[in-house]
Amino acid sequence: MKIGTTLLTLLFSLCLATAPVAIGAQEGLTFLHCGTILDGAGATMREMTIVVDNDKILRIEKGYLGADAGAEVVDLKQSTVLPGLIDLHVHVEGQSSPGSYLERYTMDPADVALRATLYCRRTLEAGFTTVRDLGGTGVNVSLRNAINNGTITGPRIYTAEKSIASTGGHADPSNGRSRELEFDAGPNAGVINNADEAWKAVRTRYKNGADCIKITATGGVLSVAKDGQGPQFRTEEIAAIVAAAKDYGMHTAAHAHGKEGMERAIRGGITTIEHGTYMDAETMDLMIEHGTIYVPTLLAGAFVAEKAEIPGYFPAVIVPKARAIGPALISTFGEAYRHGVKIAFGTDSGVSAHGENAKEFALMVQAGMKPMEAIMAATSVAAGVLGRGEDLGQIKTGYVADLVAVAGNPLENVRLLESVNFVMKEGVRVK
Ligand SMILES: [Zn+2]
Known part of the structure; x- marks a missing residue:
């Protein structure tokens, strides 16, 4: 031969x-x-x-x-x-705007899906032939299927379906509601508070058609909650999620801003750390030791920092978080790169507009990465994260x-x- x-x-x-x-x-x-x-x-x-x-x-x-x-x-x-190109962090179901916090009360899943067909097309036409969708309502699974069977045009989607959080955590679906509308979401809705619930939440994601698992290891910028940094899982809960995901052949991603929550995720065996805003040299060493990959999403940081200056764009509770986290991300990325942390490309598009994913490259290069390495982060390295290093x-x-x-x-x-x-x-x- x-x-x-x-x-x-x-x-x-x-x-x-x-x-x-x-x-x-x-x-x-x-x-x-x-x-x-x-x-x-x-x-x-x-x-x-x-x-x-x-x-x-x-x-x-x-x-x-x-x-x-x-x-x-x-x-x-x-x-x-x-x-x-491969973007390892998008949310194809939506796109942030001053009105997006109301959408959960006004839009049906069909509305979300129909609008997302536009986002899918824009993403593909921007050169992103594969994306990893790190959390939505489950419409992302239907979009993946519709693309795979040729019903609509879009990138190949690897989806986490619904993110897993703890009660009141970044991805608790009842956050920010009045007591009347609030509810105690459980594992089926992706909310857990112990290891057994972690297993159930992962198995439910598997049952619902997820390709991978996403957790929100710390608070977040755009959730209607004060704290963007604190840890939101115990290490044993994360280890249970990772073990369950492995049983079903799924890798794991952790949204994380603060150091403690991030380090619990790394020790728990999570595959990729998303954002990683407040990691320090110790955290970076831990990532290298565990082979954890960093997905920086600089574009999301830049986007929210810019929009935080527009009065009324975000709810008031979000503004200080958005102002602080945006610029911090850029400097963390530069340090992690020089420290030798393995970096893969992700934008958090859906925060910024779908189809503008490639703006991330310029931010990576500005922070010190060589263009060739930034391109590899969005191609061979990202394919490796998806377990597709041998054919994608x-x-x-x-x-x-x-x-x-x-x-x-x-x-x-x-x-x-x-x-x-x-x-x-x-x-x-x-x-
Ligand atoms: Zn995200």
Whole structure:
């Protein structure tokens, strides 16, 4: 096998010296002529052809290969081609606005779903072919299914369904209500207060169709509650959630701002720490020791800090949290990066607008990360978090044909990623 492939490669390279090669009329093949390829794993290649067969990358060859009738040729000679981008932290069901706190009382699940079809399309057209949805009401599961079966257009979704919280915690669905409307949410609604309830909450997520588990390990910025930092689980509750999730093949993500809650999550075995605002060098060492991955969501920090200055945009209880946490995130990210914490890309889009996910890249680079590493965080590293390191997030033979292109060189100007001009998902061109 290996010798055959090498011979073929050699043959192609030899023929290329004289004229473009026709590969034979194979129906359904797409030939992408790529000026530059960033493969998502750190390599750069120039003047290459990617041959896509159905939903997979069939071959990657040096030079611009000619194609026979029946095959489509896409000219991306002036572009840089990358793997489809992966955002590990979105909330596809909604988008924050001064009115969003009322929506739970005014919108039915069908309203949420129909509006979210727009968000899904915008996300995909922005080059994000895969997202991890870290918490909604369960409509996110229906959206994933509708995308998978072709009913609507959108990115591949990995969903946590409903986040798991403790009573009064960041993801307690009855927070912020009057006593009359408040209720004692239990494990089915994703609220737990001991290890047994943790198991039930995870099993309920599994039953409802979740792909992964999200917990809110500390308070949060946008919940209608005073405290954004304190721990909201005991370590044994987190360990129970992680153990239950493992039984069902699910990885885990923890929203965390404060140090204590974050460290309990890391010790409990959580896969990714989201936001991580107030981690310090000790926390970073603990993450490295446990192999925990950091998903910074700088865009959410920047967004809420900006909106906090608009009177009335957020409820009053949120404003001081939003002002403080936004800028803190950026400096934490820079420190974590220099400390050697493994970083994967996530934006918390749904706080900021869907389709603007790529704005995160510029923030990462401003804080000190190299553009190539920021791109890897959104491709091969993110795919690894999803357990898809072997077939997603890289431009490599046999990998899923999720591809995007931008005009020019994003290593020189990472903001180019904010305007992708070509998107292919599973071999189908969507832009
Ligand atoms: Zn979030």
